[in-house]
Amino acid sequence: MSDQVFNNYIAGEWQPGNNGSIANISPADTRDVIGQYAQADSAQTEAAIQAAMAGQVEWAKSGLEQRYSVLMAIGDELIARKDELGNILAREEGKTLAEGAGEVYRSGQFFHYYAAEVLRQMGETAESVRPGIEIETRREPVGVVGIITPWNFPTATGAWKIAPALAFGNAVVWKPANQVPASAWALTEIISRQGLPAGTFNLVMGPGSQVGDVLINSRDVNALTFTGSLETGRKVASATAGNLVKCQLEMGSKNALIVLDDADLDNAVECAVGGAFGGTGQKCTASSRLIVTEGIHDRFVEAMQARMAKLVVGHPLKEGVHIGAVADARQLEQNVEYFEQAKREGGNLVCGGEVFTETFNGEEVEGYYMQPALFTNTTNDMTINREEAFAPIACVIKVKDYEEALATLNDTNFGLTGGICTQSLQHATHFKRNAKTGCVMVNLPTAGTDYHVPFGGRKDSSFGPREQGTYAKEFYTVVKTSYIRA
Ligand code: NAD
Numbered sequence: 001m002s003d004q005v006f007n008n009y010i011a012g013e014w015q016p017g018n019n020g021s022i023a024n025i026s027p028a029d030t031r032d033v034i035g036q037y038a039q040a041d042s043a044q045t046e047a048a049i050q051a052a053m054a055g056q057v058e059w060a061k062s063g064l065e066q067r068y069s070v071l072m073a074i075g076d077e078l079i080a081r082k083d084e085l086g087n088i089l090a091r092e093e094g095k096t097l098a099e100g101a102g103e104v105y106r107s108g109q110f111f112h113y114y115a116a117e118v119l120r121q122m123g124e125t126a127e128s129v130r131p132g133i134e135i136e137t138r139r140e141p142v143g144v145v146g147i148i149t150p151w152n153f154p155t156a157t158g159a160w161k162i163a164p165a166l167a168f169g170n171a172v173v174w175k176p177a178n179q180v181p182a183s184a185w186a187l188t189e190i191i192s193r194q195g196l197p198a199g200t201f202n203l204v205m206g207p208g209s210q211v212g213d214v215l216i217n218s219r220d221v222n223a224l225t226f227t228g229s230l231e232t233g234r235k236v237a238s239a240t241a242g243n244l245v246k247c248q249l250e251m252g253s254k255n256a257l258i259v260l261d262d263a264d265l266d267n268a269v270e271c272a273v274g275g276a277f278g279g280t281g282q283k284c285t286a287s288s289r290l291i292v293t294e295g296i297h298d299r300f301v302e303a304m305q306a307r308m309a310k311l312v313v314g315h316p317l318k319e320g321v322h323i324g325a326v327a328d329a330r331q332l333e334q335n336v337e338y339f340e341q342a343k344r345e346g347g348n349l350v351c352g353g354e355v356f357t358e359t360f361n362g363e364e365v366e367g368y369y370m371q372p373a374l375f376t377n378t379t380n381d382m383t384i385n386r387e388e389a390f391a392p393i394a395c396v397i398k399v400k401d402y403e404e405a406l407a408t409l410n411d412t413n414f415g416l417t418g419g420i421c422t423q424s425l426q427h428a429t430h431f432k433r434n435a436k437t438g439c440v441m442v443n444l445p446t447a448g449t450d451y452h453v454p455f456g457g458r459k460d461s462s463f464g465p466r467e468q469g470t471y472a473k474e475f476y477t478v479v480k481t482s483y484i485r486a
Contacts, residue, residue, distance in 0.1 A: 005036045006185045008205055010044060011051035012198030018044050019206060024182050027094040028316050028325040028358075029365040034092050037181035040204040045214040048173045048202035052144040053220055055199025056171035060141050062197075068118045070194045071167060075111030077190050078104055078159070085186050089155055090316040092182045094325030094368070095279055097317055107159035107187070109451045110468075114163035117470065121168070134484045139477035141169035142246065143222030146215040148208070148236070149184075150228040151177035151327055152282045152390075157227050158187055160451070164472040165225075166201070173202045173221070175212050177228075179328055181205045208232065219243045223475060225467070226250070227284075230388075230460050237463060248464035248475050250284070252388040253416035253457060255437070255446045256409040257287040260402055261295035263421035267443060268296075269303045271421055272394065275445035277311065277372040280323055281392035282331070284461075285417045285439070285447035289385050290396045291405045297398050301376055304396075305351050313371055315360040323392065325358075326368040335370055335391035342384040347375035347395060380408050388414070402427050410436045416457030417446040438462060 005021050007014040017038030026032035040048070078085065086101030093100070123138035145165040149157040154176055165172050176184035188203040204211050212232075216224055216239040223246040226236045233251040240247040257275055259268045275287035292300050316324035326332040332355065339353045352373035358365050372392035378385055384395055399405045402422075409418050418437035422428055428442045438457035439449060449455050454466040465474035 002033050002035045005038065006181065007038045008040050008044065008048075009188050009192055009201070009203040010048045011202070015044065017041070017206065019210075022178065024092055026091045026367070027328050028091065028367045029360060030367060031365070032091055034088065034182045037185065037205050040206040040211050042210055042214045045173070045204050045206070045211045046218070048204050049144060049215070049218050049220050051199030052171035052173050052202055053199075055197050055201070056141065056144055056169075058197035059166070059171055059200040060169040062169070064118050064121065067167060067169070068115050070196065071111045071115035071118060071163060073194055074190055075108040075115060078108030078111065078187070082108070085155070085183070087317070088186060089183045090324065092180050093151060093154060094316055094327050096321055096324045099279060099324070100316070103153060103156045106451060107155045110156070110159040110163045113452055114167040117164070117473075118167045128483065132485055134486060136482045136484070138480055138482070139168070139473060140480050142476055142478050143170060144220060145170045145172050145476065146218070146221040146224040147172055147174040148212050148215060148224070148226045148228065149174070149176050151179040152279065152284070154180035154183040155187060158184060160468055161225050162187075162191070162201075164476045168473060168476040170476055171200045173204060173215060175204050175206070175208075175215055178205065178207055216240055217243070219245070221245060223247070225475065233463065246464075246475065248467065250456060250462055250467060251460060253284050253414040253461045254289065254386065254388055254412045255285060255287045255414070255417045255419070256289035256291050256412075257419040257421065257446055258402075258405040258409055258431070259290065259292045259296060259300055260405065260420065260422040260424065260427060261293045262423045263296060264423065264443070265296065265299060265303055268300060268421035269307050271419060271443070271445045272304060273307050273311070275419065275447045276394035277323055277392045278445070278447055280326055281372070282327060282390050283447045285449070287419060287446040288389060288394055289380070289409075290394055291399055291408050292396055293399055293401060293405060297396070301350060301374075301396060304374055308351055308372060308374060311372060313369060314358050315365065315367070318360060323372060326370055329368060331390065332368040332370060335389065335393065338384055338387075338389040338391055339373060339393060342375050342378065342382065342393065342395065345382045345384065346377065347382065347384065348377040350374040350376055353393070380411055386412070406431065406434060413460045414457065415459040416461040417441060419444060419446040
């Protein structure tokens with residue numbers, strides 16, 4: 001049990017929470033308390049915003065060399081400490097150590113990528129329609145950026161927002177999900193040692209209903225970037241729109257992987273297993289719908305069942321485990337509800353779905369564990385195929401042909417990622433152009449993206465400018481057009 005208290009970081013100082021602190025308990029083993037994390041109140045959140053306003057003015061004056069060096073140093077340290085920080089992440093979120101270390105490594109890459117982008121801040125010149133006048137367009141920092149992140153990728157989501165925010169000369173107020181404060185605190189501690197002007201970077205931990213509410217309703221936050229559920233996203237959009245504050249939302253999805261008759265069966269199974277069950281199914285890019293054409297359906301289901309029998313679910317720090325714990329008790333309860341509902345609505349359970357007690361270091365542990373489940377005989381109108389369950393549950397939808405498969409994939413309110421397994425160039429090409437999703441994968445899992453290209457979706461999955469890659473500058477900067485009479 002760790003009694004150590006980890007404070008908020010406001011105006012360049014570590015500050016205890018006005019609302020005390022909460023215990024950060026591992027979902028893999030509830031005896032494992034990672035630490036006590038300070039809880040900010042509304043006044044502290046407001047103070048962080050005011051500090052950011054002051055810090056931003058100083059940070060915007062910093063030379064590109066300083067910004068480059070700061071981002072490189074953060075990236076270097078994340079990568080060097082990936083195992084140690086990945087261990088904390090695995091303990092607090094429940095994902096496997098390999099997934100945790102991989103996420104921290106990826107987070108380092110985001111900082112390195114945006115370090116390079118610091119040096120690529122180019123403007124444009126234009127001829128004027130009026131003689132004797134020259135025109136320049138350049139980008140300036142948007143100002144104070146509010147960052148609200150979810151629990152499923154606590155380090156990476158923070159990194160892909162913080163890195164471009166700092167790269168383009170902005171100040172940050174970061175509110176991480178309250179289930180996973182340790183990852184956020186660890187990243188903040190690294191940032192706190194980079195010599196940034198006080199107030200340039202602030203961490204305020206606490207509940208969304210209080211800390212988040214102040215951030216989304218503030219007129220002093222110039223841009224608000226949010227990743228989380230659709231329900232909260234709608235609140236963020238309406239609050240920021242009321243104040244005409246720029247906003248960017250990445251939300252849930254209900255992604256599908258199509259498997260056509262001509263697919264390489266082994267690869268299709270690997271794509272489906274990785275896409276559906278990686279991260280314990282708690283990925284916004286997870287392929288929870290498997291749309292399979294008639295000719296390969298039975299062979300695919302049989303191969304899936306055989307492959308799933310080899311998946312080891314267990315304590316995230318245990319050797320040989322492929323799937324870790326569910327993130328918390330509430331999420332497990334919701335998983336079980338969706339699982340039961342799928343059965344009630346006529347889904348045929350092929351395997352999995354058991355909630356079980358895990359043993360770690362020879363002792364039974366209290367944690368949240370569920371075997372990945374596969375259903376067949378499901379239709380696209382069932383609740384399990386319409387709502388984002390965020391669970392290790394995959395549902396097969398049998399279809400006649402490619403045309404029906406594509407129509408089924410697109411028949412959803414969401415649109416983050418979509419995938420197809422096929423050897424047909426014609427179908428792959430048609431799919432790339434006609435899937436109504438922000439990212440399209442051919443012969444690859446729907447989850448798993450690169451760090452240097454845009455990421456985002458359509459419909460209820462995303463709102464506002466794209467994140468990541470060079471596209472991030474649309475959100476983190478404002479364009480200024482200057483007219484000069486020489
Ligand atoms: P959530 O919406 O419950 O919480 C997200 C964040 O919003 C948390 O920090 C939370 O404290 C905060 N929040 C909650 N209520 C708030 C309010 N009223 N005002 C301001 N902030 C508030 O989501 P979650 O359960 O943490 O995360 C899971 C969701 O995130 C899933 O839907 C998943 O698909 C989505 N997600 C999307 C992406 C993507 O890039 N599209 C990536 C990861 C996760």
